Amino acid sequence: MLSIVILTFFATLVLFLGFSKNRDLILPVSVIGVALAMLCYMTQQTLWDEWFMNMMDVKGASRIFSIVILAIACCILPFINEFRRRGSEEMADFSGLLIYSLIGGIMMVSYKDFMVLFLGIEILSIAMYILAGADRRRASSSEASLKYFILGAFASAILLFGIALYYACTSSFRLDAEILQNSLLLNLSYLLIFAGLAFKIALVPFHFWAPDVYQGTPTIFTATMATIVKVSGFGALYQFISSCGIHMSEWLYWLISLVALASIVVANIMALQQQSVKRMLAYSGIAQAGFILIGFLNLQAENTWPIIFYLIAYAAASLVCFLAVHFVEEISFNDNHSAFKGLYYNNPFLAIVMSIALISLGGGPLTAGFMAKLFVLNNAAHVGNIALVIFALIFAVLSLYYYFRLINQMFSYSKDIKTWRIEYPYAGILAALCIGTIIAGIAPNLLVNLIK
């Protein structure tokens, strides 16, 4: 629990640093804070754990989920410096809020008590509502923020309703509460909680907010939403299903299959005709979430690693994509397909890293995305759900169309060439993510052993 204390301290410290004129300190301080928190998990620090009365658990999968969340944050934080170039004064606020949101994320992936889950979701979400509206000059940013807030509140209500029913059935908020009888009411509460979490992850049919909000949000925070929020949501779902799933085995199996299938089918079809790359990536994220959900079909302790592998592969690739989109937006002021035309001739580095990331998202061989899909589908095939595997594969092939359409656009020749480059630290982060993607595609067992 030390990590939560560290994050709170550093987030507050960063907010106070905002008072000073010198903003050079903000980035190092926030990165150090996140890195320290990560170190706590790496070294399996158990200091002050008893303060939380066993409402949280930081062992096993929760620990890995937390490390993934913090690692993603480390990659995103440096990019907040971009706001400084625009002359925005709120850099400290953004960094601070991002770190606060991590506390929510960690609570979501390690709760043992639904109170903590609800607190975590709210901490994460409220920070995200504000970050979605970070660009106050653009009306679309404010619109995204408001939309996210209203729909998020709606989803929180659903979740809270589910938790209340759970309490009514078991007179406890704890995940491991004794179930007296498997009543209709209890199952309804499970369904409501599942829906609430599916909203955060953006799974069909609870996904409607995602494309609109992703598009309006400043792209750096879209990257945060697509990665940190999704990983936290899946972490919460993992905790929920691994301890409550036993009570609802068979229909849960159907529920997961249906939601996964719906997400893959609907999102891939919707993604085909999008002109805005951010919207396309939003739908792609929904489809990827469907794939990850397939991993929940065979959820025993030794089978957690395909889910986490997929999450890492997805997070790395979509981080690269969104951050690349951010830089293109800076140049051409929109995120349409046409803005990417001839990117290879203007900024070859960005075009290449983004192509690698898109190929990984599409599941191209020699990238982490391929191995991730292979592991997850192999898992589903083991529990005998061949039909789902076949459908997933068909739509994975379909998804290649819109990924390669963008790659094709980037490499097609455009007449007005004005070369530009991105600064080295940013390029270093993007390159590292891409190299990681390729290494995990060639030697997946390196990463798998790390997760195990």
Place this chain on the structure above:
Amino acid sequence: MSAEGLIHLILWPTLLGFLINGIFGSKLSKSTSGFIACVGPILGFIATSLIYFTVPLLEAKNIVIYNWFSIGLSNPVNFSVYLDHLTLLMLFIITGVGTLIHVYSIGYMKDDPGFSRFFAYLNLFLFSMILLVTGSNLVLLFAGWEGVGLCSFLLIGFWFKNPEYNKAARKAFVMNRIGDLGFILGIFLLAIKFNSVEIVKIQESFGELSKNDPSIILITLLLFLGVCGKSAQIPLFTWLPDAMAGPTPVSALIHAATMVTAGIYLVARMSLLFNLAPFTLNVIMWTGVVTAIVAASIALKQNDIKKVLAYSTVSQLGYMASALGVAAYSTAIFHVMTHAFFKALLFLAAGSVIHGLHGEQDIKNMGGLKSKMKVTHLVFLIGTLAIAGCPPLAGFFSKDEILASVYSWNALGFIVLAFASVFTAWYMLRLYFSTFHGKYRGDSHTWDHAHESPWIILFPLIVLAFLSIIGGFAGMPEIISHHHYVKDFLKFSVVDHTHKVSHFFEFTLWGVTLVVLAIIAFLTYKKYTTVTKEDFEKENTGLSGLLWNKYYLDEIYAAIFTKPLRTLGSWFKNIFERQGVDAIVRIPGSIVTKASLELKPLQSGNISWYMISILLGFLAFALLFLFKF
């Protein structure tokens, strides 16, 4: 150091060299990028020597570098190295000859604008080749196999602005694909039958199989199809002569010394498997014998210096295959080694001639170069004598051993091979005399500028010439010495099934060899020191014309395979695809696109509609639960 550590020194530097030269090549100076490229093979050679001298390899080592993946088979597929004497010998050849050819290339390619690209490809090739001979399972071996094929394709078409060269590269690629199809099918069948792709595991499970088991015959024949493609055996050999379009060091390294012997290595590596299929062994022997004689006869009438050497390579590969076919695996590997020395030498010396004559390759326009290029002349002579089988040079011992092994198995095959070696002596001496002796037949301008190559080119030649002289002593026959180093070295790796031949036969063979060589030398000396340009042109009539046109094999292949396939292809393209497949494929495509457009209005941006759909979705799940459970 342990073998586990040294193996990394063999594997990775070449890959690193490829990455550095491939990514930053354009920014590096020529000397740096040449230096970086040479580091890989030199380190590899040193590490191989260290393993040889310090690690007692009484039994094979299996070094797992990491778990690659584990799906479908009972054992995981590892990225692991299989280290035994056969691997070690191949590593010596690859890194040793590789080093020399890298050094040579620095001088040979120094004016080429694609200098760093060339070295990047060359390093990638070495990496793939090392992977091929060290891989402990067939998947890894296949990865290396495809890697060398890719590099061969890239390097044949290195001067990609010439469409002829691109055609040659494509031809090599396609012919190799035919072979690879057989190879990969063979791997699949092996994986199904033995539930593993590890070479050791497969060889362990042979016990229960009987000889000439149909499935084993099928598998070995499929693997041999792969060998035919890679090692240029009939009917898939026509790509190799065309492959000479690439720069000369490439011809020496890839298309003579290393890559084309990968097929021979594969059969030797799987020798236990092939021993179970005498039928396949017979097929291999006859394919080898026919390849040897056909290619040697074509070489008799070729006028391009590199083409002669190319056909000679095909013919020598035929010798190796026939040795494999009589289960004399260590003999085949011995010939791989000596052939690597003298054929690399001949190609590099030919390259030196071409370099000195500013790109001239036709022997019609050569002659009398002895006075201009003293060192090149000398090393070429050594190479010629070595390949022609003059005692005691390298080629004599290895070829003699092949002839003796084949004789003990099948007399007819022996006679054909003996004729092929007469042809070999003839075309090599013809090449030698018409290049270096007599009068110069080209234009005087080139003659005036003809020059000996610089030392960076000559140095590798001298080393290789030295190896061509002494290389044969590693495997002297029983009548001279009781110590056959190569056979002893390989006895844990391959299982030979050879019969002994009488001493009388050996001696007769040697005597006849010497006499025939002397006669051929005399005849070719008479004929080709006084030959004129017109004589070369007159040669291409009658039977000679048949040879000059390579038995019209290219034309026959074109008529039998290419044309019908083209016609079929254009029918498929214009009629079947446009009106059949395309129309069908477009239906789901248009449905999906339509659906995408139709569904778009759902995402209206209207929050109340979003909330309602969330509720509707939730209700649907709730109803599903109520009715189903």
